[in-house]
Amino acid sequence: MSEELDRERARQAAMLFVANTRRHKRLLRKFVSELGICHSQHRLLMHLHRMECAPSQTELAHTFEVSTAAIAVSLKKLETGGYIRRCAAVEDSRYNEIAITEKGEELIRQTESLFTSADVAMFSEFSAEELESFISGMEKMKTAMKQFEEGRREVPRLKGIHVREFLAGAGNQSK
Numbered sequence: 001m002s003e004e005l006d007r008e009r010a011r012q013a014a015m016l017f018v019a020n021t022r023r024h025k026r027l028l029r030k031f032v033s034e035l036g037i038c039h040s041q042h043r044l045l046m047h048l049h050r051m052e053c054a055p056s057q058t059e060l061a062h063t064f065e066v067s068t069a070a071i072a073v074s075l076k077k078l079e080t081g082g083y084i085r086r087c088a089a090v091e092d093s094r095y096n097e098i099a100i101t102e103k104g105e106e107l108i109r110q111t112e113s114l115f116t117s118a119d120v121a122m123f124s125e126f127s128a129e130e131l132e133s134f135i136s137g138m139e140k141m142k143t144a145m146k147q148f149e150e151g152r153r154e155v156p157r158l159k160g161i162h163v164r165e166f167l168a169g170a171g172n173q174s175k
Contacts, residue, residue, distance in 0.1 A: 024122060031114040035107060037081065040064075042111065044074050045083055045100070049108050054098040083107060 032042045047063065048054060057075070061068045075098065078084045083104035086096040100108070123131055147153035 020122075024118065027118050028115055031118070032111060035110060037083070037107065038077075041074050041078055041081075041083075042107075044071070045078060045104055046108065046111070048084070048098060049100060049104075056095065078104070 029039050032039055037045070044060065044064070047060070055063070057068045057071045060071045064071070075084065075086065079086055081103075082101055085099050085101055087099075089095040089097045123134075126134065144153065148155055
């Protein structure tokens with residue numbers, strides 16, 4: 001962040017970014033719910049769609065940071081809804097292979113189309129140059145945030161207090 005960058009404008013930009021990200025997420029969740037499937041089941045179905053081979057329930061639980069029981073419930077609901085089918089693996093009958101059904105594939109096509117429409121609508125007021133500038137800015141933001149996360153770059157001081165000092169002090173107060 002350059003020293004000349006207005007802190008208030010940077011804060012306003014961050015707040016707008018977060019607000020628009022949330023609004024976009026709400027819109028996508030609305031689209032999914034209108035198709036008759038809950039958000040978590042849809043995320044699971046989309047993840048399965050992207051995988052070369054179906055992962056185990058334990059791997060899915062780790063990926064989604066939920067219990068294996070929660071994954072089992074979601075898989076059962078997807079199976080009951082006709083979006084997937086499970087059958088015992090040929091090599092090991094203790095393991096279920098998961099296949100996306102034609103109904104599941106159709107749902108994936110519908111949501112991909114709806115999501116693309118939402119993305120295009122979100123940028124409909126942008127000129128081609130503004131969109132390129134936005135993408136460039138987002139790439140810069142991604143790089144900076146990654147550097148902060150990895151500790152390769154320090155977060156700037158705000159009002160004389162370094163963010164790390166502030167967080168360390170907040171951690172001590174909770175003890």
